Amino acid sequence: MKIQLKALTLSVLTLCVASLAQAQTLNVGGKNFTEQLILASMTSQYLEDKGYDVDERSGMGTSVLRQAQESGQIDLYWEYTGTSLISYNKVEEKLSPQATYERVKQLDAEKGLTWLDPSDANNTYALAMREHHAESLGISSISDLAQVINEGNALTLASNATFYSRDDGLRPMQETYDFEFGRRNVSRMDQGLTLTALDNEEVDVAMTTATNGRIPALDLTVLEDDKEFFPDYALTPVVRTETLEANPELAEQMNRLSALLNDATMAALNARVDVERESVDDVAESFLEENDLL
Template sequence: MRPTLRHLLSATTLMAVTAFAQADTITVGGKNFTEQLILASMTTQYLASAGYDVEENAGMGTTVLRQAQVNGQIDLYWEYTGTSLISYNKVTDKLSPEAAYERVKELDAEQGLVWLDPSAANNTYALAMRHDQAESLGIESLSDLADVINAGEALTLASNATFYSRDDGLRPMQETYGFEFGRRNVKRMDQGLTLTSLDQGAVDVAMTTATNGRIPALDLTVLEDDKEFFPDYALTPVVRRQTLDANPALAEQMNTLSALLDDATMARLNARVDVDRETVEDVAAAFLEENALL
């Protein structure tokens, strides 16, 4: 009887140790653009320094990454409220930033996903112009842009394929503001080229995102979305419920990191990679060190 009991106790202990080890293993995901690569590296380094066994799987496409999290292959990544609201949950209602967050939090809970505290970084779509041209044409907002185009000025737009076709993109934006660039005046290209084309004078207006680090570096003017057309894209850590249950301290740790991020901070970090050519890992580590998280 005693050897059997010892055997059972040893097996039980081994199972407990294994479960604890699994509880401390976090797979961090990220999408395939600069901001997301920085956040994935930042999160990985931060959690590793906190004692977790962390694996990083960054550089993924949006849809693939979301499905990987739902399927349990990714435990944690940073998502945008507007992306979940529109692309994943097909919600077309016009919602305030607070209502959008609450809606995606509720809907994604059905998928076993938990939205933690949103950061103050809102990487929504935006249109930008060269500062001198915007000033000479008197354009500060999208309504101003509409007035100038409707008055007969032919301005060209650089757009990526996604913005050109999506439900919160070019066509509905033009309908909201009552103008049209005209098909021949829209040049489609990779998103990484839109601001380059603008800076080089190949186009007059470029689609971008609000935290793009090249905006301040190139002295560009972001046009005010005065009719609040673009949905809120609050950058937020999203974690699988099962992962949180296994790691009770994780929510507070990620909320601490989220509270440090806003538009200016993300633009600065993005610029260090895209403009200054620092590595993603070095930029992420420096930020964590500045904030005593590494």
């Protein structure tokens, strides 16, 4: 009888510890642009439905968000492999998409972060032009753009502050393609405004990202990165290892969500917010419902 009581007590204690672990609040983060806002809302709603207590903290700057995760203020958010490789880990070596993922997984594990399964969404940087303008200048690639500028044509660029300064951004891209817009020809603005400025003919070229839903809506041409300058930016859930150890089922749950995302899906979700003006939370909720995750 005593042995049975001991076993029962141990089972109850184990269940209590597991319940307490899952009862701890999960702080879900997100960056300050549409795609990330959707993902933060989607993750929060999904995990809340799974029984987690979730505190969503979206709309953060890239570096601030990463620092918050490393310091334990954020448990989980979606990061891009190329961002971690270049911006956080300062790796300059050109790597394949799979090698990029494996490298950041290894390097960030040393910092207490676990990369779960990558999605098929690769939100790499891109340069866009108005379709008719690009055609009139004979531009379909970044090399074509470089040639036109080097021939003496002063074209203007809309860039966000991050792309303007980062190690996989404007300056090294220009060095790779051997051209320069010129400081006076670059306008820095919020990322959400770059395509608006392009569409309004305030600039000739705009930095954007591959899954931006406004690209097809505005009849824009994305220039081919023919020298493959931009690294792979596979969208991947990253969780603090300590948090994952307390909630081991989180890996399978987030991997299930990650498996549903690709370029076309993210572009369509982004377009619903940026073009059709649906709310972030509604778009996230309907996606989860359509995929039987709510």
